[in-house]
Amino acid sequence: MRTMKSVCIYGYGGPEVLVYEDAPRPHPDAGEVLVQVHAAGINPVDWKIREGHLKEMLHHTFPLVLGWDVSGVVESLGTGITRLKVGDEVFSRPDIARDGAYAEFVVIKESELALKPKSIDHIHAAALPLAGLTAWQTLFEAGGLSAGQRVLIHAAAGGVGHIAVQLAKWKGAHVIGTAAERNHEFLRKLGVDQVIDYDTERFEEVVQPVDIVLDTMGGETQERSWKVLKPGGILVSIASPPKAETAAAHGVRQAFVFTQPNAVQLDAIAKLTDDEKLKVIVETVLPLSDATRGQELSQRGHGRGKIVLRVV
Numbered sequence: 001m002r003t004m005k006s007v008c009i010y011g012y013g014g015p016e017v018l019v020y021e022d023a024p025r026p027h028p029d030a031g032e033v034l035v036q037v038h039a040a041g042i043n044p045v046d047w048k049i050r051e052g053h054l055k056e057m058l059h060h061t062f063p064l065v066l067g068w069d070v071s072g073v074v075e076s077l078g079t080g081i082t083r084l085k086v087g088d089e090v091f092s093r094p095d096i097a098r099d100g101a102y103a104e105f106v107v108i109k110e111s112e113l114a115l116k117p118k119s120i121d122h123i124h125a126a127a128l129p130l131a132g133l134t135a136w137q138t139l140f141e142a143g144g145l146s147a148g149q150r151v152l153i154h155a156a157a158g159g160v161g162h163i164a165v166q167l168a169k170w171k172g173a174h175v176i177g178t179a180a181e182r183n184h185e186f187l188r189k190l191g192v193d194q195v196i197d198y199d200t201e202r203f204e205e206v207v208q209p210v211d212i213v214l215d216t217m218g219g220e221t222q223e224r225s226w227k228v229l230k231p232g233g234i235l236v237s238i239a240s241p242p243k244a245e246t247a248a249a250h251g252v253r254q255a256f257v258f259t260q261p262n263a264v265q266l267d268a269i270a271k272l273t274d275d276e277k278l279k280v281i282v283e284t285v286l287p288l289s290d291a292t293r294g295q296e297l298s299q300r301g302h303g304r305g306k307i308v309l310r311v312v
């Protein structure tokens, strides 16, 4: 049996349940591709799954390999693969219901894979799919963002936020972003038109009405966001499902997005990257064996851009 290094869990719990070990190398079935992982992005959903927060929704079995952001090289093909060939450099946010990419190899459906942007390395490409698809699906699909509209992005310096800022600017929107003081210059360089310090300012008191709020925080931030929307505007959350009654009471709309794999959107994100319209920022790179530290950093919730595990 051929083995690989991987980081998996045998049950839900704290960072101590992460195990770095040898595991059987998976095989691709029909419509699937075996990818040699070069780098795997870390996202908050990784530690949320590790802690069991999504267990009602996702019926995982153990051992479970974590990590659903990946860049690598096609190693072998299952039957029926038409779009990809061995040796292609690919990136993906694969199906979160299956084993992930904190490993030397991962099996991914062909429909969830796109060719990686040529202009960036695997470390940066692994940081892009989940945040890129989330920003795309919230702003463009759920929010219907168009040129000239105003959008408030909470946690604009985070993994999702810093990509959302750039996609919204590319679309021609006026972008307002919240962050702690240490990230203000970073946000201005990304093109944010109005930077709000969430420690010292109440955004609802300083923001002129907006068409879209991208809510990455939930809770009190979501509650306070209703009043900054224009009549008919939309609050799109990725943190907690907004209440339809509350939206109706404010004369606005609401949506909750759970990001889905999408190779066509990844192609568009790769093109924007290669055209230098979009730049993913990686703050921390760690070896695969340090996944525990990576998750602890992510869980602190104050990163700038992304955290990535180097596998090759």
Ligand SMILES: NC(=O)c1ccc[n+]([C@@H]2O[C@H](COP(=O)([O-])OP(=O)(O)OC[C@H]3O[C@@H](n4cnc5c(N)ncnc54)[C@H](OP(=O)(O)O)[C@@H]3O)[C@@H](O)[C@H]2O)c1
Residues within 6 Å of the ligand: 043, 044, 045, 048, 130, 134, 154, 155, 156, 157, 158, 159, 160, 161, 178, 179, 180, 181, 183, 198, 216, 217, 221, 237, 238, 239, 257, 258, 259, 298, 301, 302, 303, 304, 305
């Ligand atoms: N539904 C979905 O499909 C989906 C998809 C992706 C992400 N998510 C969720 O969305 C959230 C954000 O994800 P992420 O990957 O962007 O996380 P992240 O990279 O960990 O983002 C953390 C950011 O939050 C900022 N922040 C912390 N407290 C804040 C506050 N009170 N107000 C404004 N900003 C604050 C931090 O900025 P400072 O350093 O400036 O404090 C930091 O930049 C997570 O809960 C994640 O699970 C959901």
